[in-house]
Amino acid sequence: MKMLSLCQTLLLTLSVWSASSFTFTHRSVLLSRISTSERMAVQGAGFGVSNDESTEGAVSVAVSMAADALGDKTATMAFVSATVARDMEEVRKAFVEQLPEGTSIHGITSSGAVLTSSGAVSSSVGCLLLSVEEGDFVTAFDKEDGARAALALKSKVANVPPQAIFMGATPGAEEGVIESLSQVFPGVPVFGGTAADDELSGAWSVMSSDECSGTGVSLVGIGPSVKFGASMLGPYTPTTKTCIATKTDGRRVFEINGKPAADWVLEWLGDEVKEQYEKGGLILPQSAQKPIAVQANAGDELITA
Secondary structure (H helix, E strand, O other): OOOOOOOOOOOOOEEEEEEOOOOOOOOOEEEEEEEOOOOOOEEEEEEEEEOOOOHHHHHHHHHHHHHHHHOOOOOOEEEEEEEOOOOHHHHHHHHHHHOOOOOEEEEEEEOOEEEEOOEEEEOOEEEEEEEEOOOOEEEEEEOOOHHHHHHHHHHHHOOOOOOEEEEEEOOOOHHHHHHHHHHHOOOOOEEEEEOOOOOOOOOOOEEOOOOEEOOOEEEEEEOOOOEEEEEEEOOEEEOOOOOOEEEEEOOEEEEEOOEEHHHHHHHHHHHHHHHHHHHOOOOHHHHHHOOEEEEOOOOOOEEEO
């Protein structure tokens, strides 16, 4: 008998998690550390965020905040995020206009808020600006095809493969992009995430300095001279609640613990999903606050679905 994960086919014991003093709706948080090598690959870094009503104004404030942290260094690489309520093409144009000419941009939309060390900022624009040596952060973008993006990145890094790759893709395309990257860059680890919107309606977007696309793929190859480390943390606390999928078909779950899956989910999430239970509909925001997790191995590691 299979054990249930709402997002995975290989199924093990599940734990239902609750958010612990944490309200941001993304399923996980990537914490990374990029520091300098002997030749100062990363010369400076700065972060800025703004929820100014005007997109141009929000970008201006975010860039100014990040540039202040850079001091006398010039930004050459920008990691950008904006909530999907913003027009991403306006966001892209504003960053291109306000950043130094030639600055590379890697950006995706966020659902609900941009996360900062001080908390989530709703309806906002955020950026991480880096001042780096040429060739240490190499970008590639394709408006719809991960394989083409991977080959484009390959052509730019020449014979020096990156030590790691940041990826920005859209829902449903992630595994295909990762497969393409594994073929072009075997053994190179891939980090990053999926562009989001608020309702899984397809309003998400991925951007570069040149264009935005609702099916885009953005890649950043990190050169070998950059000292780089990363870890993945989920902001949840495990509960004692577990369940078993008693009737499934691939990734579709029809019964949980011997009763209709919808009944179990209603019991689990309560009135927050009552309308969807009665009329049908997506429950991404509600389940993001209380995700189901799969026990990844015999230890304590759990992966949220």
